Amino acid sequence: MQIEELRDAVRGVVEDPGLTYRQRVQRLAGLAEEALAPPPVSEACRMALEKRVICDMYEGNAPYRPRYVLPDYARALAQGSAHLELAPARTLDEALAHLLILYSQVPSITGYPVYLGDLDALLAPYLDGVGDDELYRRLRLFWISLDRMLPDAFVHTNLGPDDSRVGRTVLRLERELLQVVPNISLRVDPERTPDDYLLDAVRTVFACGKPHFVNHPMMVGDLGTAYAAVSCYNSLRVGGGSHTLVRLNLKETVLRHVGSTADFLDATLPHYVELTAELMESRIRYLVERAGFYDHSWLVHEGLVSLDRFSAMFGVYGLAEAVDLLTEREGGSARYGHDPVANELSYRIVERVAELVAARPMPYCEGNGGRAFLHSQSGIDSDVDVTAGTRIPVGTEPPLYDHLLAVAPHHRLFAAGVSDVLAFDDTAKNNPQAVVDVIRGAFASGMRDFTFNLDSNDFIRITGYLVRKSDLAALPEHGARHGSTFLGAGSVAQSHVDRRTPKRVISLESSPRPAG
Amino acid sequence: MDGPGNRFVVFLQGCGFDCLACHNPHTIPRATPRARSITVADLVEEIRPAAPFLSGVTVSGGEATLQAPFVRALFTALRADDDLSRLTTFVDTNGSAPRAVWDDLLPVTDGVMVDLKALDPQVHTYLTGHANDLVLESIPHLARARKLHEVRLLLVPGVNDSPEQLGRTAAWLLSVDPELRVKVIGFRAHGVRAAARGWAEPTPEQREDYRALLTAAGVRDLVVV
Incomplete structure (x- = not known):
């Protein structure tokens, strides 16, 4: 990049009214890096x-x-951190506070952590004596903090394959808060994940397009038990x-x-x-x-x-x-x-x-x-x-x-x-069990990871991350709090990901017969 | 609409009723160019690749029980197949089958969904062209056999939705089984023949009235679509 070109680009970022302070800082850092020669490669x-x-x-x-960093948060909570001057976490409050601190210090390509840990497993040791209402209240604040402090749709947590109080509470919060962050993958093991938990997850997809569904046995076969789906998928x-x-x-x-x-x-x-x-x-x-x-x-x-x-x-x-x-x-x-x-x-x-x-x-x-x-x-x-x-x-x-x-x-x-994104029409809402059947069938057919999209909620699944249609609509005039919304706007314009062919859940229907 | 979960639905040609509100009137005659003949063995092979995605198989129509020997053979074949025996078998019916037909089907059937077009014989005759005595025998018989999955009420404003009719219908259904699952389906003009095209579709308010009335009458397991 020529120096004049660089100056113009820097000035463009500094003066862009659609960017927040932090979005400008991140883009300026990117431009500084562009000023250097890339790592050497052959002419071809x-x-x-x-x-x-x-x-x-x-x-x-x-x-x-590194582009994607997956810290062992369980180890960090158990041993504390000398660098961050944190003692081992002993209570749910300490665990949640320590995690937020850790997230702020994890590098990634986007500037925000692409992996938040497997929150159901991470928090399990801290639930003794914590009632359902208390868990809900504390996780709710934590969940709002994630979306406001880490405004990037590539920030991702994993749940499952076992049912859990934290997992259930997270799904409920997702349906209530309708946040872009965090992205969520639910690991599904046909032997361990109960239908009832999958139904809860399917109802959550109806509300906010999350989670992804992940073929746990296939992943464990390739990556071992200590794996996670991060960023998009x-x-x-x-x-x-x-x-x-x-x-x-x-x-x-x-x-x-x-x-x-x-x-x-x-x-x-x-x-x-x-x-x-x-x-x-x-x-x-x-x-x-x-x-x-x-x-x-x-x-x-x-x-x-x-x-x-x-x-x-x-x-x-x-x-x-x-x-x-x-x-x-x-x-x-x-x-x-x-x-x-x-x-x-x-x-x-x-x-x-x-x-x-x-x-x-x-x-x-x-x-x-x-x-x-x-x-x-x-x-x-x-x-x-x-x-x-x-x-x-x-x-x-x-x-x-x-x-x-x-x-x-x-x-x-x-x-x-x-991964794949299956668009379903709205009739799926009347029959969440049918969607659970599709999930189980998809994994039996060898799918690794997929999710689905319903036109009737505010979310569009772009590639693996989510944007809200309402945020896209506001983008030209007001910018966006989530950096990923800018990327989503480009993909909707260029790749028409909002035009996936919807599927009826009840397929193989040669002659629809609604009633009578 | 066709039973629990994702289902392979087989529409069997031909129906003994002649419902004004029928959405698939072309399935009423015994023969039509749009239907094809198929053997049980071939149908099982069509179901097999979809099986991992299914909760089960539903036979519908037309009126499936008019081809009861075929249905029985299909369900028997599914249950005898190692890969397919986990699929549940459901019949979607207008209920106008004699007890002997049910006794033939029930040993290989997991659930039956019955349409009750109207409790009153004269309203039933107006809507379907036929009496409802067999329907009113089938519902208790299936309930006693613990095979009655749900009863559907297709409600047409001004025809079979008066509070008085609905109240009596609910009372009768609950006398059959106090826990009975009832599904209310609002009439839709799309697809019906000319005679019913001018009928009104229930408004959202009317649907809420149906829900309130049936709930007050004691229906605990109620779905309104």
Whole structure:
């Protein structure tokens, strides 16, 4: 960036009436980082980045904190913190206060913590003698504090798989407070999570679009029991995290390919996978070796995270367009999500990426055996004409079963996260048990993570995070308290995520018969 | 509407009633180009891939009990299948089946949802073209067998929704089973034939009146849709 250009950009931020003080500070920090040269890469890699075939998610030119950090909060509460001068927490009040303090000191790519801990499990040791009313009152203040102090929709907590008083109280508060923060994932284990708890969660989705539902046994199989879904739906190891997320635009790789589908899988795709890996490696080395995050962070010194539980995320997106383009070139008309032959090609592409990523050593990624994790990346606000991750294009989604059966085979390959958003029409509200059936069926079909959206509430699920329609409407004139609302506005404008095809819960209905 | 949870609904062609308020009048005749014949075995294979997403299977119509041997064979096949036996089996009916039909179906049926178009025979005849004596026998019979999932009342303003009629209907239903689940469905003109197209749909206020009246009459398990 030229100095004059930088000055203009800085002045633009300083004088933007739509930004709060803190939003300006964060953007100014981003601009300062942009003034530096990025970590070194080959000319081919630089070109691919410039053309956005690969994308560094605009994380910044000098990574000085990991993208996603998942501190072991249970350990912090139990041992206290020398750095923060905190004794071990002994009561619910102390636990809640200590957590808020800890959150204020956890770095991330957005400036706000992407992981709040598994609050049901974290608070369980502090509930003796705390009645339901008292728990509700204290959690209510805590919940309001989270949304006001951490105004970012990527701030995320996990519940489940077991039923709990804290979990029930949280769901009730979510329905009452209708806050953007925190994002929530409910882990579901068919053997442990009771229908009644799922019903409570489904009713909460009707009110506010939360939580996500996570396939707990699948996650434990890939990541062990100490995992969490953070930010949008990024699944990583607790006590670790992800240094960076770099993504590959599969559509752009096909546009740069000449030849058969077989050649694409054998040559073009491996070429761009390697360029993506090269960019990741350079960014990781800068973070670890130059910025020295893991040498200086108090989180490391106090054992709340350790480098050997970190890895990095290799993201893909634009699969739908890649499949359709390859199919067209071979004279076919099959469409991803609608034709088995197109779906079959999509599985071959993703399996090939998975194979290549699993074969590519990555430094400082001991959290995944020295390799990057695969992640189905759901897009950012600037994406145009390219579909999130491995999803089916918005507005063309087929009926429920066809939709799930098309995308589910991808899910096992994305240990670090893949998700879908199912839009339901309002009749779902009359039959929450039907939605519970869909959740159980989706997991039995191999889905890892998904949620659903109802048009009748104030929330839109953008990629994995939420914005309120009322906040979007107020944005042009009044700005927004949540930084993520700015991103949401871009995605609604560019990707039309507000136009997902609604599904009736009662599907396979050949002839609707409301009554009589 | 078709029973608890997410369900695979099978609409069977043909109905003995001729309801003015019927939303699927094309399912009333015994034959129509829109219906297809299918064997029990083929239908089971259509249900199988959807099974992980289902609480159960509901047969509806038309009037499912007119094809009771098929329904019995279907439900028997589901119960005998290791992968499908957890699915519950429900019948959605107008109630106009003789006791022998129920006795044939109930051993393989988990629940029955019965429409009661009207308690008064003359109102029933006006609405459906047929008497309701079989319906009034079926409801207590199913309740005694502990297979009556719910009774639905399709209410048309000015036809079968007078407080006096509703009060007597509630009293009769509660005499059958004091815990009976009652679902009130407000008439909707969409899809009905010309004769009923001019009928009024109940307003939100009228729906609230139905709820208040039936609650006051002692109905504890009440749904108004």
